[in-house]
Structure formats: C-alpha cells, structure tokens
Amino acid sequence: MSTRVQELEAPILERREPAAGHVELVVEAPALAAARPGQFAHVRTPGTLRRPISFSRLDPGSGTAGLLFRVVGSGTAWLAERQAGERLNLLGPLGRGFPEPPADRPWILVGGGVGIPPLYAQAQQAPAALRPAATAVLGARSRALLVMEEDFQALGLGAVVVTTDDGSAGEAGTVLGPLAAWLERNPGGVVYACGPTPMLRGVAELSQGRAEAYVALEQRMGCGVGACLACAVLAHGPQGPHYRRVCRDGPVFAAGELVW
Amino acid sequence: MSTRVQELEAPILERREPAAGHVELVVEAPALAAARPGQFAHVRTPGTLRRPISFSRLDPGSGTAGLLFRVVGSGTAWLAERQAGERLNLLGPLGRGFPEPPADRPWILVGGGVGIPPLYAQAQQAPAALRPAATAVLGARSRALLVMEEDFQALGLGAVVVTTDDGSAGEAGTVLGPLAAWLERNPGGVVYACGPTPMLRGVAELSQGRAEAYVALEQRMGCGVGACLACAVLAHGPQGPHYRRVCRDGPVFAAGELVW
Amino acid sequence: MDLSVQLTRDWVLPNPIIAASGTFGFGDEYAELVPPERLGAVAVKGVSPDPWPGNPPPRVWETPAGLLNSIGLQNPGVDAFLRDHLPALVERGAHVIVNIIGHTVEEYAEVARRLEGAAGIDALEVNISCPNIKEGGMSFGNDPRSAAAVTAAVRAVTRRPLVVKLSPNVTDVVAIARAVTDAGADALSCINTVVGLAIDIERRRPALGGITGGLSGPAIKPVALRVVWEVSQAVPVPVIGVGGISSPRDVLEFLMAGARAVMVGTLTFRDPGRLLELVETLPATLAAAGFRGPGEAVGAAHPRHWRREAADLPEDFV
Amino acid sequence: MDLSVQLTRDWVLPNPIIAASGTFGFGDEYAELVPPERLGAVAVKGVSPDPWPGNPPPRVWETPAGLLNSIGLQNPGVDAFLRDHLPALVERGAHVIVNIIGHTVEEYAEVARRLEGAAGIDALEVNISCPNIKEGGMSFGNDPRSAAAVTAAVRAVTRRPLVVKLSPNVTDVVAIARAVTDAGADALSCINTVVGLAIDIERRRPALGGITGGLSGPAIKPVALRVVWEVSQAVPVPVIGVGGISSPRDVLEFLMAGARAVMVGTLTFRDPGRLLELVETLPATLAAAGFRGPGEAVGAAHPRHWRREAADLPEDFV
Ligand SMILES: Cc1cc2nc3c(=O)[nH]c(=O)nc-3n(C[C@H](O)[C@H](O)[C@H](O)COP(=O)(O)OP(=O)(O)OC[C@H]3O[C@@H](n4cnc5c(N)ncnc54)[C@H](O)[C@@H]3O)c2cc1C
Ligand SMILES: Cc1cc2nc3c(=O)[nH]c(=O)nc-3n(C[C@H](O)[C@H](O)[C@H](O)COP(=O)(O)OP(=O)(O)OC[C@H]3O[C@@H](n4cnc5c(N)ncnc54)[C@H](O)[C@@H]3O)c2cc1C
Ligand SMILES: Cc1cc2nc3c(=O)[nH]c(=O)nc-3n(C[C@H](O)[C@H](O)[C@H](O)COP(=O)(O)O)c2cc1C
Ligand SMILES: Cc1cc2nc3c(=O)[nH]c(=O)nc-3n(C[C@H](O)[C@H](O)[C@H](O)COP(=O)(O)O)c2cc1C
Numbered sequence A, B: 001m002s003t004r005v006q007e008l009e010a011p012i013l014e015r016r017e018p019a020a021g022h023v024e025l026v027v028e029a030p031a032l033a034a035a036r037p038g039q040f041a042h043v044r045t046p047g048t049l050r051r052p053i054s055f056s057r058l059d060p061g062s063g064t065a066g067l068l069f070r071v072v073g074s075g076t077a078w079l080a081e082r083q084a085g086e087r088l089n090l091l092g093p094l095g096r097g098f099p100e101p102p103a104d105r106p107w108i109l110v111g112g113g114v115g116i117p118p119l120y121a122q123a124q125q126a127p128a129a130l131r132p133a134a135t136a137v138l139g140a141r142s143r144a145l146l147v148m149e150e151d152f153q154a155l156g157l158g159a160v161v162v163t164t165d166d167g168s169a170g171e172a173g174t175v176l177g178p179l180a181a182w183l184e185r186n187p188g189g190v191v192y193a194c195g196p197t198p199m200l201r202g203v204a205e206l207s208q209g210r211a212e213a214y215v216a217l218e219q220r221m222g223c224g225v226g227a228c229l230a231c232a233v234l235a236h237g238p239q240g241p242h243y244r245r246v247c248r249d250g251p252v253f254a255a256g257e258l259v260w
Numbered sequence C, D: 001m002d003l004s005v006q007l008t009r010d011w012v013l014p015n016p017i018i019a020a021s022g023t024f025g026f027g028d029e030y031a032e033l034v035p036p037e038r039l040g041a042v043a044v045k046g047v048s049p050d051p052w053p054g055n056p057p058p059r060v061w062e063t064p065a066g067l068l069n070s071i072g073l074q075n076p077g078v079d080a081f082l083r084d085h086l087p088a089l090v091e092r093g094a095h096v097i098v099n100i101i102g103h104t105v106e107e108y109a110e111v112a113r114r115l116e117g118a119a120g121i122d123a124l125e126v127n128i129s130c131p132n133i134k135e136g137g138m139s140f141g142n143d144p145r146s147a148a149a150v151t152a153a154v155r156a157v158t159r160r161p162l163v164v165k166l167s168p169n170v171t172d173v174v175a176i177a178r179a180v181t182d183a184g185a186d187a188l189s190c191i192n193t194v195v196g197l198a199i200d201i202e203r204r205r206p207a208l209g210g211i212t213g214g215l216s217g218p219a220i221k222p223v224a225l226r227v228v229w230e231v232s233q234a235v236p237v238p239v240i241g242v243g244g245i246s247s248p249r250d251v252l253e254f255l256m257a258g259a260r261a262v263m264v265g266t267l268t269f270r271d272p273g274r275l276l277e278l279v280e281t282l283p284a285t286l287a288a289a290g291f292r293g294p295g296e297a298v299g300a301a302h303p304r305h306w307r308r309e310a311a312d313l314p315e316d317f318v
C-alpha cells in the first residue's frame, strides 16, 4: 500500500488557484505519487512545525501528486506564495489512507471545504469500473469557496451533488442532507468522508448501523510519523476510551472506532 | 545638521556588488539624503533587531543615499538579497556624524574594510575646494575585498593611498603605516577614521597630541535612538570613565574622549 | 470603541497599550516617532536614588525570536530624571509610570519618597528583579519575603497606585504575587525578562558583557501568558501583561489570559511605529473576536467562562 | 576527527548528538529517516510503571521560534517498552537512554528496577518534572529534597549511569543540581521545557488541552545555555545540554557553555534529516572554531579560559 516514508525536495510543477483563498500545488515526487488517497505529506514551512496536507490528486504514472489547501494562517500563507519551479521539502507519504472502494456495493464520497481534495484522490484512484457506483457530495460555504467540482465531474461517477450553506451553488444546506437521502436508498453502502469535525460527527451518526463509514480527521501535529503522540484522538478501546494517533493510526478511521 | 528622525519605506533604486561579499543598495529617501556623513540608518530585517548601516554616499539633490555592507550574518545576508524595486524599512538619520572638514588645514580619511563607506560620504560632501587638502587611506585584507577605491579616485582628493594586508593591492600592511607618515608631514591636521576597533585604537594612539582625530565606532545596538542604553562605549568623564551611547552621542567621537 | 481601562479606583488609562520600562527610555528619545501621549502610558527606564553605571558591553544579543540584554540598569538617578526628563513627558500630556529600582529596601523607598512631590506621575512600578546586595546579590523578586519587604517599604511612602513587576525566574510565581499583593501592591505587571545566556563563539566568551542577561521578545510570550494566567486567577488586583507582544492578536491573547492592560517592550526596537498601530487596530481586533471593548476580553479564556466542548473528556476515560 | 565523548568512567558515546526524550518516540517511528544507531544515543519517550493516558488534545501549539506541548507523558508503560520497542533499537546497535517517569518516588524506582535486567540500555535519564501526586501535584524537580529523593531511590536500584534531567522552572537550579548530584546522579541533562501557555482566541480557551504546556525549540535556547553555564561550573559531573538546538553552531555554543554532549528535540519535527547532519558537520564546525575535537570545546567559554580584552573595565571605572 504505502511506500517508505521519505524526506524529499519536490519541485513544484504547477500552481493553481482553484477558489478564492485556495491554492493547489502539483509536485513531482514519485515516492508520494504512489500513496494511498487519504495519506498526507508533512510540508516544511518557515515555522517550528511542518503542516500536514492531504494529497488532492495522485498520478503514479507521471510521478506527481497534488496538495490543495486553504490559506488559514502563517504556514499556508507562505505555501500559497510558492511558485512553479521552486522546491518544497516534504515528508511522506504519511498515515493510513482510505481503504479501496468496494467492488460490489455503492459508495459515497462526502467532502466539506478542504475536506474535498483527499476524496477526489480516492475517486481518481478507484478503478474506472467502480466509479459509476459512486456518488460524490461536495459541500462548501458558498460557490466561491467550492473546489474540484469539475475534476469530479470528469471522472464518470454515478452522481456529483453540490451543497452550499448559502445556496449559491447546488442545494442549499450541508452535505448531510444528500448523505441521509443516499443512506436511505443505499443500505449497506460505504461512506468516505473528510471535512470539519461537526460535519464528520454528523456523518458518523447518520451512518451508524446503516453503512460502513470512514472519516479522515485533522489534529494538530508534531512529528507526523507517530513518535511524539501530539495528534491524539479519542477512540474506543477494549478497556474504554483511549488515545490514538491521527498521523499514524489515521488520519482515516472507521467512524465507529472513534469517540464522537 | 541632521534632519528629524523618521521611520520610512525607502525604494531601492540600485543594487551593486562592489566587492566579493559586499553589497551597496542605493535608496530613494530625501530625509536620509540630507544626513551628515557618519550618521547611519537602522535597517529593518526579519530579526528581532534592526541593523545599523552608515551612509556610503549622500545626494541631497536627487534625494538618494547609499548603504554599503559586508555580509557577515543573517541580517546582512537577507539585505544582500534585496533587489532594486523593493522597499527597505529604515529608521534615520541617526547619531552624530563627522564634523565638516577644516577649511585651513590638511585632513585625512582612514578607512578599514567596511569602515571605508562613511569616509567616502565625508569626502563626497566636502566642498570641492577643500578636497585637494585631503588624503584618503583605504585598507583591506586583500584586493578582492577593497571597496570604493574608484569612487575616491574620482573626487579630486590630494591623494588616495591603498593598503592591503597581503600586498595584493597598494602597499602591503595596514592603514596605520601611511597614517603615521602623514601625521609626520602634517602636524595639526584632522583625522577621520572608521574601521575595526584595533585599527581605531591605533589611529587614536598615533594621533594623540599630533592631530585632531574623529573615529566612527561600532557597537551592538537595540533602539538606535538613545532610549535603551545598549550601545555603551567607555568614555572619559569629569568623574572618571563612564558609558556613552554610540547611537546618539556617537557613532563619531573625538578619539580623545574615549577610553581605549 | 472606548478603549479606556480602569486599573485601580482612581487610575484610568486612555487605552491599554503601555510602553514597557527600559525600551522606551524616558519617553523623549522616541518622541519624534511615537508621541508618548497617544499611548495608554509610558513606563520609564528604572530609576535609582543615585546614578548607576550599568554593565560592560556588549549589552544586547539577538536570539531566535528574542533578545538578550544586560544593560545593568544604567540610569542617571532619580534627581536627574525629575530634572531632565519628567517635565517634557508631563508637558506632552503622557501618562507616566515610574519604574523604580534599588540595591536595598531603603533605596527603593528612597526613590519613591523623592518622587512623591512631583506632579504628573500616574503610578510607580517596582522592579523587584534587582540584586539584593545585602543578601548576596539574590534578586528581591526571587523570594516572597524580600519581594514583600520592598513592596511594603514603597507602599509606606507613596499614595500613588503601586504596581509590582514580577520576575518569571521563580519556582512559584503565585506565592510572590500573593506576598506583594498582601504587602500593598495595587496591580502586578507580569513579566520581567527570563534569565538567559548566549556564547560568542569567535570571542570564546559569553556574548554579553554582563555574562547572563534577560530574555525578552516573542520567544517569551508563552511564559508571560502563563504567568498572567496563573496570577490573574490567584490575586484580586489587576494584572498588566508584558512579554513578547508584537501584534494586535498578541494583545488580545494577554487580555483573554487575564491582563487588564499590556506593556510592549522589545517590539519598539524593530517597529516603533507598531506601538501606535496596536492602539489603532485594537478596536477592530476586539470586534472581530466578538468583544465590545477591552474590558470584556479580560479573562475571557478563564475556566469560569468555558462551555463544554467535544474535546472534553468522557466520564469513562482511562 | 574523533567525535566520541566520555560521559562517565564506563560510558562513552560515539558522538555527542543525542535524540532528546519525547521527540524521537521509541526510535522506531523515525528509523526510516534517521537511523538511530548513527546518533550518539537515543533518549526514548518517558516510561512509567503502568501505561499513562496523556492529556486531552490539542497537545501541541506553535509559538514564535518555539513549540508548546502538553502530551501529558502518555506512554504504554515499561513492560510494553521492553517487549515492543527496546529489542529493535538494541538490534540496530543504537545507544539507548531510557527516560523514566513516575507519580511517586516508588514509581520511579519501580521503572528502574524493571529495566535493570534488560540488555542494551546505556543509561537511565530521570525526568523529575513529573507532578508529585503525594504532594499536591508539585513537580519533583521544583524542590531540592524531592528531586534528591527520586534520584536516591533510582540510584539504589540501578548500577547503570544515571542522568537526572533538570527543570528550568525553578528559582535556584544550581541548588537542585547539587542536591541530585549528592544523591547519586552521574550526569545532568539541562533543560526540560519551560512552562508556558497560549490562548486560542477563536475557542476562547487555552490552546492546549492540558492548559499549560512545555515550551521548547529555539526560543528557549538562551535559557538552556544559561542553565548549562551555571550548572556545569557548580557540579563535578558532566552536563548534557538540551534546548533549542538547530544548527552546528548551536551545538558548539552548548559545548563551550559547558556541555559534554547535547540532546536535540523539537528540531526533529521540522528537520529530521538535520539530526544526522549535525553529526556530520560537527568536525568542520569544531575545526573552524579552532577545536581539535568535541572535548576541547567543553567549557571553552568559562572564565578560567578568558584572556583580558579591551572591553574589560579599567580600574577607575565609576
Ligand atoms: C492529516 C491532515 C490533512 C490535512 N489536509 C489538508 C488539506 O488537504 N488541505 C487543507 O487546506 N488543509 C488540510 N489540513 C489542515 C492544515 O494542516 C492546516 O490548515 C494547516 O496546518 C494550517 O497551517 P497555518 O500555518 O496556515 O495555520 P496556523 O493556524 O498559523 O498554524 C499554526 C499551527 O497549527 C496547526 N494547524 C492549524 N490548523 C490546523 C488544522 N486544521 N489541522 C491540523 N493542524 C492545524 C498548523 O499545522 C501549525 O502547526 C490537514 C490537516 C491534517 C491533520
Ligand atoms: C553605527 C554603525 C554603522 C555601521 N555601518 C556599517 C556599514 O556601513 N557597513 C557594514 O558592512 N557594516 C556596518 N556596521 C556593522 C553592521 O551593523 C553589522 O555588520 C551588522 O549589523 C551585522 O548584522 P548581521 O545580521 O549580518 O550579523 P549577525 O552577527 O547575525 O547579527 C546579530 C546581531 O549582532 C549585531 N551586530 C553584528 N555585528 C555587528 C557590528 N559589527 N556592529 C554592530 N552590531 C553588530 C547585529 O546588528 C545583530 O543585532 C555598522 C555598525 C554600526 C554600529
Ligand atoms: C533593553 C531592555 C531594558 C529593560 N529595562 C527594564 C527596566 O529598567 N525595568 C524593568 O522593570 N524592566 C526592564 N525591561 C523589561 C521590559 O520592561 C519587559 O518586561 C520585558 O522586556 C518583556 O517584554 P517584551 O518582550 O515586550 O520586551 C527591559 C527590557 C529590555 C529589553
Ligand atoms: C513533544 C515533546 C515531548 C517531550 N517528552 C519528554 C519526555 O517524555 N521526557 C523528558 O524528559 N523530556 C521530554 N521532552 C523535553 C525534551 O526532551 C527537551 O528537553 C525539550 O524539548 C527541549 O529541547 P528542544 O528545544 O530541543 O526540544 C519533550 C519535548 C517535547 C517537545
């Protein structure tokens, strides 16, 4: 599944601005291009810590990988200024990604905001034959902040549904509406989700007992490789709740493993 | 004499590399261009503190000033990467510069390494009629590290003498040789010096009792405006040695004021 | 937005941004760049009864996101301060806090006494980080008893608001805070610098002439916030936060941690203009965080205001 | 250049660069990036007799040139360490320092006792910054008596070299250093993290789940150097420097301040590759400063080596 973790200087091949305040950098890095969707790179910035960013697209053929991020603070602001031709110092591929999509059941991708990119990678890496069984639900606060819709449209999925909080694109509301309807119609399907924690909590609640659900989490990280125990998330264990590491045991967890 | 201290964003008009590891930036800043030679600007860099740099040239007509520095650490390394068109945040003009050269006596400029630039400004700002009475002694470790010799040659001074430690240009040895000879020939002249402390100590010793000597000092600085008392230098006082401020009481002092 | 802050019953500042002691001189040196009357107040450089010579240079050294200094409390003495510096500040209408220092309890009291007659002083700030020469040079601020002794001695001779400036270089800062509050402090400023050292590799010596020095700047912001957090919840008097402030959000962090006003020191050297900017941008910063004024933000992160969050632990946590 | 350093009579490290405790896990997590056997040694994450759950997240927060952490000493316990982690490190040929923690003096001794039988452990490092649950949660390291008690208890059950790791959050670190040395420490590591806090403005809470946390990284380098300077001149045992190291020159500063070896922590997160680079570039760095090996640099900035400089004060200084 995942290749060996490396620290590498990856040249930036392309820089795009897929939405206001969002940047996607495509880097040349064969070691990362072979990653599982849902895995991430730990990106060096001028700060004390690296910044974890999931792969937005993976192309093992050309040895390239994408990093799509929203500018929220000093690290992403610095990253957003990087240009094609410069190099990024990346640690990766890290963590445990999404399992491969099912061959025999319907599946759904539920992404909110910058939770959308890793789900694109998941759809992109799925065998073409499995894509018609997939639905993508892409949520954003408004049309101007929606990323990768066209990329999803080009994949030949069964359906691509858009929701916006303000109704400026697709259905007004959150991704949970279309997910609930889908769960209704597709008992026993598989859910892959990434987005803000309240959204993931909703996904977990809706899916419970109805679908196998996998969620990709965010947590503040130190090392990114499992050494420092910074990225704790509360999970159910044999003796009650205990902490697991988002960077190594995740970022993808079965929704039922976690304490919500 | 000096204009009001200002914090200003000065556009860089020109960037030169006058010698290996040396950069001169010419900025547009009328408030600084009116400074006295020997005064300095406190230059903002990414570090916690600003960096003090003397004016290497002053042109009140065009409102420009030069900053010539050697790359020695993080701040000057950052400064050396700045390009024409960018802006520098400068505080200045600061400190007390050299007195105007004498109208009736011979004078000499003694500069070592990056002590040369403020002396160029002193010669440049002297009325043309006084320049033939001036000698410049420019010292460097080797030819490759010598700055501003051609600038000095173009001013019409009485003489321009070069010394290098290794003899690769001009006389082999330090500036103190030519200074001693000049003092011999020109009793009662005026000496202006800037350079490393051991050199200035030599200048002070040679000049004592023979010439009026002014030296421009370096000291680690905090504020640059006289508020923090960081830039202490030991000077003679009525009740014995006491500390004075290089940034405000200097950087130029009469050599006899200081405890060497 | 009304930025005024009340520190004691009869001490109100026009805004909560104060120039810290030692980085703003006596207010005149920076006046062309930063009109002192537009700040909440100016804490002047520490003054002693007689002039102090200070430490040998180098006196400052840059460190990562910080600054080490060993000025050694050089100052011209209280009489020169009153004669040469205070009048200009008062004439400009600046709010003045006089930082006072001494080598003995008596010296502190002596400075306070000589200041008592002067007009135009808002408050005294006692810098208890001075070496106590009668007790082997240990800092007054390192021991609750000597810190309280200095406070009580100054309290006895002044009716002005009395701020005591705490040192972070102690095992139990809350014990010192309680001791000086019991001894009569009206407010506490937290923190003075953290003791540090750097080596000058080329000279094969400590970088500073004074060998050790005080660390200031953004590097110590977390330490200062921790002390403000602890002290503001332990004593009934207002706390003034100081240490590493360089942005409007830093000011807000200090207020939310429990400070009623802040002092800005090291930032002044790099960005003198930023002092007034902090005053000017504070309303927008407060508003963006949902506060209608500085007072509302004070202590807003304290546990008594918390609501339960998902991250809070479940009952059966092991 | 021979980089080996002798720490005690029978404890020699191949080079003076040690991975600090808590930032290098148990040595296996980073092994693909940083082969632990090429470092001077690896100090593993603190281990307790039983598993400790750790603190609620967030557990790290970036600060200027620094990092706050409140991991809360989560660890799987000494038995799991011996079973799941130590063998791989030993097999690789790494030099292993086991960092030990406890809530009581007995717990510390218990960990040391259970480690005594295991092969392949170079030394024990006692982290005395743990809360002493029998004495109201105050850190063992904040008081000379409790620090000495822990040291003596561990000393009684181990014959291995015993390093005690000092906390900087005390008024008098030299007193602690003397107490633990008298109680049997063979070496001291200086320093553990500095207590700090940050506020999450949006959540209106302290940023860390554990409220306060430990500050590490370049921000604290001056504090660490100061402690190394003071302690190395006060006690006869070797000192290991730790705090904010990120460059070869930082390593040299620590050696010259009096450290015989160094530990590198927070740097690992941003630049894991730099750990080996520090080993590889040390010879050139030492040589450029005129040292023929690490040993020559140890304490080279101490006063006994000074020559008189122009900046030294004249006799008649006032
Ligand atoms: C496994 C994983 C995958 C991620 N993938 C993406 C992605 O594909 N696209 C994207 O836009 N964002 C992603 N994030 C979030 C991204 O890491 C943060 O937005 C980013 O670190 C913010 O850095 P900053 O310096 O701009 O913000 P600041 O707030 O200045 O950062 C300060 C510190 O907080 C950390 N931090 C801040 N926000 C977060 C967060 N949400 N999660 C984790 N750490 C945070 C930073 O890493 C840094 O250490 C992911 C996070 C994780 C854990
Ligand atoms: C009044 C004055 C005028 C100067 N004029 C010039 C000039 O015209 N050209 C030139 O090349 N240099 C000049 N210098 C020296 C120049 O300031 C330093 O070389 C520069 O600050 C080094 O900064 P850095 O970040 O590259 O070095 P670092 O060593 O990384 O700097 C660390 C800190 O030490 C200070 N520092 C280091 N060296 C010196 C020094 N020699 N003097 C004062 N502070 C120092 C820095 O300002 C900074 O605060 C002058 C110094 C003074 C005091
Ligand atoms: C150069 C310098 C001189 C200082 N002098 C004093 C002083 O005389 N009295 C005092 O109480 N604090 C003094 N301080 C401490 C500051 O007032 C302040 O508490 C500390 O620097 C932390 O704030 P900062 O990080 O904003 O600088 C001084 C600090 C510096 C940097
Ligand atoms: C995330 C983290 C976890 C740590 N855990 C431990 C620990 O378990 N035991 C210990 O003695 N020190 C621990 N430390 C302290 C470090 O070993 C080191 O003393 C400190 O971080 C200063 O060094 P640095 O600035 O190089 O990180 C930890 C530090 C960090 C950042």
Ligand code: FES
Residues within 6 Å of the ligand: A220, A221, A222, A223, A224, A225, A226, A227, A228, A229, A230, A231, A245, A246, A247, A248
């Ligand atoms: S970030 Fe270090 S263990 Fe996950």
Ligand code: FES
Residues within 6 Å of the ligand: B220, B221, B222, B223, B224, B225, B226, B227, B228, B229, B230, B231, B245, B246, B247, B248
């Ligand atoms: S640098 Fe502040 S007084 Fe000179």
